[in-house]
Amino acid sequence: MTSPAFLGALCLALSCLGGAHGLWRSDDLEWSKLIMVHHWPATVCQEVESHCKDPPNYWTIHGLWPDKSEVCNRSWPFNPKEIKDLLPDMRRYWPDLLHPSNYSHQFWSHEWKKHGTCAAQLDALNSQRKYFGKSLDLFKALALTSMLQKLGIEPSTDHYYQVSDIRDALVSVYKVVPKVQCFLLEKGQEVQLLGQIELCFSKDLQLWNCSHAAEPAARRQEAWPNLGLHVCEDGPVLYPPLNETKL
Numbered sequence: 001m002t003s004p005a006f007l008g009a010l011c012l013a014l015s016c017l018g019g020a021h022g023l024w025r026s027d028d029l030e031w032s033k034l035i036m037v038h039h040w041p042a043t044v045c046q047e048v049e050s051h052c053k054d055p056p057n058y059w060t061i062h063g064l065w066p067d068k069s070e071v072c073n074r075s076w077p078f079n080p081k082e083i084k085d086l087l088p089d090m091r092r093y094w095p096d097l098l099h100p101s102n103y104s105h106q107f108w109s110h111e112w113k114k115h116g117t118c119a120a121q122l123d124a125l126n127s128q129r130k131y132f133g134k135s136l137d138l139f140k141a142l143a144l145t146s147m148l149q150k151l152g153i154e155p156s157t158d159h160y161y162q163v164s165d166i167r168d169a170l171v172s173v174y175k176v177v178p179k180v181q182c183f184l185l186e187k188g189q190e191v192q193l194l195g196q197i198e199l200c201f202s203k204d205l206q207l208w209n210c211s212h213a214a215e216p217a218a219r220r221q222e223a224w225p226n227l228g229l230h231v232c233e234d235g236p237v238l239y240p241p242l243n244e245t246k247l
């Protein structure tokens with residue numbers, strides 16, 4: 001039996017390569033895993049001090065990322081017309097938290113160019129309609145927000161969770177190793193805020209461990225420059241509620 005604590009340590013010590021943007025050049029097209037990246041709006045909006053406007057009170061999609069390649073086809077621009085029928089779900093589940101009033105779909109365009117054009121190597125994802133549609137399908141099937149709720153893991157300002165408890169709970173539901181990422185809230189003492197949860201899929205879109213012993217060591221990674229998003233350290237973590245994001 002592998003102990004949950006060990007799994008946690010494994011995820012810290014090893015790959016968990018998820019959001020390692022920029023480590024690979026665009027000519028490195030080999031990837032083996034898709035990462036469904038969820039982010040927690042209350043944390044994102046607090047950390048980035050952006051212009052979040054009425055952020056949702058549920059986990060939303062950051063992206064669906066192949067693990068080891070980026071920007072695979074520069075001559076395949078994002079075209080919102082191709083996902084017209086998905087727009088209501090896109091706005092609901094894949095909102096641009098940081099630029100809520102940008103109607104140029106810059107966030108989706110960025111995700112498509114950087115990640116979608118690589119994911120499109122799979123027949124199941126080889127168009128914008130398929131890429132965004134399948135991402136939404138996977139997101140809905142995972143139902144992360146309600147799963148956490150059922151597991152008794154709910155946003156709170158006066159209760160810290162243990163990172164290992166959150167990780168174990170996710171393993172108990174999805175039967176694979178997730179990657180749990182935090183932002184550091186620097187206020188004299190270091191407080192971790194739950195920020196992102198990644199769940200991985202194989203190329204045939206089956207749930208898959210986000211970490212494997214065979215992979216190279218992880219690096220600190222950044223979803224947005226300089227924001228200090230990193231794999232959560234074992235220990236206490238705050239899962240902040242939406243309406244009290246100013247701590």
Ligand SMILES: *[C@@H]1O[C@H](CO)[C@@H](O)[C@H](O)[C@H]1NC(C)=O
Binds near residue numbers: 073074
């Ligand atoms: C890049 O995308 C364009 C537009 O869809 C397509 O015509 C072209 O074949 C793609 N190139 C590669 C290398 O896949």
Ligand SMILES: *[C@@H]1O[C@H](CO)[C@@H](O)[C@H](O)[C@H]1NC(C)=O
Binds near residue numbers: 101102103104106
């Ligand atoms: C939306 O974002 C794009 C790209 O950053 C920018 O060029 C454009 O001016 C923005 N539009 C609005 C309405 O903020």
Ligand SMILES: *[C@@H]1O[C@H](CO)[C@@H](O)[C@H](O)[C@H]1NC(C)=O
Binds near residue numbers: 177209
């Ligand atoms: C996922 O990781 C766990 C723990 O390391 C391991 O027992 C399991 O076999 C792995 N599953 C796959 C599909 O690799």
